[in-house]
Amino acid sequence: MDTCDSNGAHRHGITQLCDAGQRLYASALRSGRIPRSEVEPAPCLMDFALLHPDPDDPDWLRPVPPSAALAQRLHPIEREIQERRRHSLELTESFEPFMDISAQDPPTTHAITVLEGGTRINAAIDVATAECRSEVLTVQPGGVRSEDILSKGLERGTAVVDRGVSIRTLYQHTVRHHHGTFAYAERLAEGVEIRTLEELVQRMLIFDRAVAFIPAQDDLTVALELRHPGLVSYLINVFEQLWQRATPLLEDVSYTPTPAGISGVQRSIAQLLVEGHVDDSIARRLGMNVRTCRAHIAKLNAALGSGSRAQLGYLISQSGILDQKN
Known part of the structure; x- marks a missing residue:
């Protein structure tokens, strides 16, 4: 539970009522009132209007019934819910005429979706990651990754592997000189295979052999989400050819003498x-x-x-x- 800081100021919301606040509020409810001097350790009770002055004796405070306190705080939330419902109805009515028009057209497959901006790209990848049930194929060109990127990748990868999803990842040989990458590989040893090549194509992610993501610009600010079976199948073939040529991360790369x-x-x-x-x-x-x-x-x-x-x-x-x- 959050409590007072060294200056006596509370830094918590009503849903995280401090230990002193809970104890004193319960005491006030049982007794019907509580001395004002006793609530000094928990000024939050007055701030949240859970206590109010006793009209007969200013040295005492009376508790606001929990039902009244709850209703007071639920009212704005319910009002917001009603407002959102009203807005959703307006949106539905607004788009209804267009639904009739689009129903006469061939169904849209969304075979290629253009994603602009890192936020939208990451959101789409997060959805595909959450929906993935069997396999992830990734191509990650470039050099060593920062500890922050590897940490985020470990968190996301662990969540996927824990669901029984297998991951195959292609890096470039340069990551072999980075201890962080080996630590990342060891943490994800179950369900993850990593191989490396000297040179790779652009970044690529494929989920369940059904949806793929590739960059549309060199600065990675625009990406394409591909769901056309033919396009995804082509990219899978590209990945498999690269995979066959690649060397497992924990094996030494061998070169013919030159x-x-x-x-x-x-x-x-x-x-x-x-x-x-x-x-x-x-x-x-x-x-x-x-x-x-x-x-x-x-x-x-x-x-x-x-x-x-x-x-x-x-x-x-x-x-x-x-x-x-x-």
């Missing part, structure tokens, strides 16, 4: 350089920061003996490192 000691990450960067991607784009696609990306490019320059970006692209093509597979 010339001049070039790592698998550097080979992926080399491929994107040849395709014409700039540093920012490469870093984003591989889930690393730009500084790390440029450090790998510098090592590629040194390994292949390149003195410029243009020469590096030529030397990559001539080296044969892109002919090998992970």
